[in-house]
Amino acid sequence: MSRQEYTCDECGSVIYFEGICYECRQRLKREAYQALTEVEVEAKARAIIAALGALGDKFYTTNDQYEDFFGLLAYKGISTAAIAEAAAEAEVYYPYEIYRDAAPEVRGKLIALVMQPDCGEADHILQCLAIAGGDDVLAAFIRLERNPLPWSENLFVPPSVYARAGGWTFDSEGRRVELNFGRCYPVFPLANGAGTDKAVTVATPRADVCPQCGTGLMDIVTLDGRDERLAFLNLAGVIKIPVCPQCATMCERTLVRYSPGGDSTMELIDPFGDETAMPESEYAEMTSRKFALAERPENLFFARGNDESIITVGGFADWIQDFQYDACPDCGKPMRYFASVPWNALSDWTEGTLFLEICPDCRVISAFHQQT
Numbered sequence: 001m002s003r004q005e006y007t008c009d010e011c012g013s014v015i016y017f018e019g020i021c022y023e024c025r026q027r028l029k030r031e032a033y034q035a036l037t038e039v040e041v042e043a044k045a046r047a048i049i050a051a052l053g054a055l056g057d058k059f060y061t062t063n064d065q066y067e068d069f070f071g072l073l074a075y076k077g078i079s080t081a082a083i084a085e086a087a088a089e090a091e092v093y094y095p096y097e098i099y100r101d102a103a104p105e106v107r108g109k110l111i112a113l114v115m116q117p118d119c120g121e122a123d124h125i126l127q128c129l130a131i132a133g134g135d136d137v138l139a140a141f142i143r144l145e146r147n148p149l150p151w152s153e154n155l156f157v158p159p160s161v162y163a164r165a166g167g168w169t170f171d172s173e174g175r176r177v178e179l180n181f182g183r184c185y186p187v188f189p190l191a192n193g194a195g196t197d198k199a200v201t202v203a204t205p206r207a208d209v210c211p212q213c214g215t216g217l218m219d220i221v222t223l224d225g226r227d228e229r230l231a232f233l234n235l236a237g238v239i240k241i242p243v244c245p246q247c248a249t250m251c252e253r254t255l256v257r258y259s260p261g262g263d264s265t266m267e268l269i270d271p272f273g274d275e276t277a278m279p280e281s282e283y284a285e286m287t288s289r290k291f292a293l294a295e296r297p298e299n300l301f302f303a304r305g306n307d308e309s310i311i312t313v314g315g316f317a318d319w320i321q322d323f324q325y326d327a328c329p330d331c332g333k334p335m336r337y338f339a340s341v342p343w344n345a346l347s348d349w350t351e352g353t354l355f356l357e358i359c360p361d362c363r364v365i366s367a368f369h370q371q372t
């Protein structure tokens, strides 16, 4: 039985419903946010603040203002200071991204709450403080880590792990450690064939095969660290990241050991079962699409725009489950998040996202999958 075929009104690609394909719908949504004038952004911010006041902790149920908040954060890079102030006033602590640019007084208010022995919302408030960051937050987290309050018995992890929600943590001496990179570049699909920009290439076929299932491996991303746009990653050369497209979603993680000369090996950690090899037609489709690194950096929260057709390098991940920073298998330190590859960018049949983290000291990369 074959499904009825249509073509996307925007790009002409084949889809199985009438209208506009997912990629075009997301792109139009993004472009609409990017085109907003300052006055329009202000108006949307006021509507978000009004919804926070009217709905309190049910704010997340407002489709329009909730979506607008992430649209403005991802595509306009707005300061969330005024929104954070209103949220604190209304005692709203979710989504925690609201507190990204919280002023010192607002952070102080949250710190005072979490310093109460019986704080009932420590779980959410710690994440709000983590995303706000700041020396005051670091000092409070260190204090709470060393002298846990009674509420900590209800939480599964200590403040140093909550800090990771904000892309940082601290070591046993209380020194702040960055777990994200302070720059973000999208990797956009190219409409027509291959471009000449090879700073980032995606899903490049390899000659070696997966030891578990026999599918050909692919370099899920190849990064040319010599390109000045990628200088923030501090890679010495070309880094290849081989994964099995079949098993990468069916194991705890793929560990990649790399050298800046482009040699890499991969190892599947705790595969869930015995996969069979991926059909050649699927492999061919996954490796057929072409992409290019954006010319200019975007906002650090670009991935939070929730567009599953866009690969991103750097910035903040759009976690599907809880935030996750793997420990380096060699030195034990938390690895640093540096890229996301939503499978949807490569094929129409795989859900979820592959997250990539790195320990540059040990030249190890962890690639792990999350889905709803």
Ligand SMILES: [Zn+2]
Pocket: 008, 009, 010, 011, 012, 013, 020, 021, 022, 023, 024, 025
């Ligand atoms: Zn389209």
Ligand SMILES: [Zn+2]
Pocket: 210, 211, 212, 213, 214, 215, 244, 245, 246, 247, 248, 275
């Ligand atoms: Zn495999």
Ligand SMILES: [Zn+2]
Pocket: 328, 329, 330, 331, 332, 333, 359, 361, 362, 363, 364
């Ligand atoms: Zn390491």
